[in-house]
Amino acid sequence: MIPMVDLKVQYLKLKDEIDRGILEALEKTQFILGPNVSAFEEEAAAYLGVKHAIGVASGTDALHLALAAAGIKEGDEVITSPFTFIATAEAIRYVGATPVFVDIDPRTYNIDPAAIEAAITPRTRAVLPVHLFGQPADMGAIEAICAKHGLLLVEDCAQSFGAAAAGRMTGSIGALGAFSFFPSKNLGCYGDGGLVTTSCSETAEMVKVLRNHGSKVRYHHSVIGYNSRLDEIQAVILRAKLKHIDEYNQGRRRVAHLYSELLAGTGIVTPFEDGKGVHVYHQYTLLTDRRDDIMKALTGAGIASAIYYPIPLHKQDVFAVQFAGLTLPVTEDAAARCMSLPIFPEMTEEQVREVVGVIKSAL
Incomplete structure (x- = not known):
């Protein structure tokens, strides 16, 4: 049998480090927003070339919280690709906005920049390109369109951890990036996990508030938030794999x-x-x-x-x-x-x- 992806062989190569890290985390008993989550966020931010990386519970949540933190809301339109996993469009609907699907480039399968420009209306607020299968979208052209029309650029990086576009890592190009750590991903944990990236400190703070029930200080809630925190045990695994x-x-x-x-x-x-x-x-x-x-x-x-x-x-x-x-x-x-x-x-x-x-x- 040749599987789509062999997770066992990768685990066996890192078994001692991962097992030791998990046992140490169990001994410390800091399971929610613990030291490994903080360390992984810093390490991921440094690798990706962004100021802030915020761990969340899944790639879907990363997309959702990125759009929510950016202020995308009901009545807004977000232009995106129809050739992607449903989570891309789900996140747009979660914040009450409307996905606008446009066609793709026949060679890369990524969103066609020319189709983006043709679909812009007075309600268009953001563009959400997907770096499908690990190939970056045409970010130079998409950036130019967003700048011309004053649109927010949010990257769906669920399949592109470590990919680069013109020397810049995916997730560092738009205002925000959203990553998935589903086990089969290039950088995958052993459950669900996700990451939001941004170089805007204000936006990063809002993502942190949203992921933790709308709270900065325990039992004080400034907005309606969500329960979407990267698990400490998964952070151990991600830290071990990020090195490779x-x-x-x-x-x-x-x-x-x-x-x-x-x-x-x-x-x-x-x-x-x-x-x-x-x-x-x-x-x-x-x-x-x-x-x-x-x-x-x-x-x-x-x-x-x-x-x-x-x-x-x-x-x-x-x-x-x-x-x-x-x-x-x-x-x-x-x-x-x-x-x-x-x-x-x-x-x-x-x-x-x-x-x-x-x-x-x-x-």
Whole structure:
């Protein structure tokens, strides 16, 4: 069996450090907003090149609290991508705003800057690009659009920890960034976890208040907040893994580049790197008209595969009424033909060649 991601092999390499750190945290019994959370926030902020990093309970919460802290509210419109996980749009709806879906770039699968500009209305307040599959969106163009129209720029970095756009880390470019530490992510913990990044001290303070029941001082509540704090035990795991994130991302790039080399000439559309930044390959996603045949063959050989994402957000039942009749042809074509292959830093050349061998046989 070749899984989509092998979490066990990574854990075994860090087992002694992680186990020791967890036991030390248990001994100290500071489980909520403890010393490891504070230390991880400082270490993550330094790595990402931001002034503030605030740990929260999940990537979804990171998006939600980022938008809430920025003042996005009912009546506002937020332009975003329909080719992403539902959490991107959920967070917009959580604050009462309206998601506005626009089409994607056919090569990167990220939001198309030209489509953003065409969708701006008097109600548009923010743009929420997704750095999908680990490739940064075209942030230079998006920044320029936001500056021209006075729009807030918030980055969905759930899949891009360690990725860079023109020398700047994702999460440090917009007013705020939102990261996920779901176990399968490039930097993942062993449960749920998330992070909000910003270089604005006032915004950072608001995120801290919102994550802790709207409170700065215990039992004093200035706003209605949430219970969304990064767990101390998860912070232990993240601190151990953060030291190796560049190594992990380079391992993913090695696997991705080998896949692309071996799949050349098959007619499969392999991932495109735009050359403007560093793609960290949270997923290795390709396009093919033979998706069903390939996935059936891989399953038969004991090799995992997945579809991210089979139904674009504007076609989801929850948005069916609001976006009835909306057609986004590039997104819909990608959803109909995309599939993702196993990728993780420790994946061997032999495993990659085995996956590609099965695909070529299926074709």
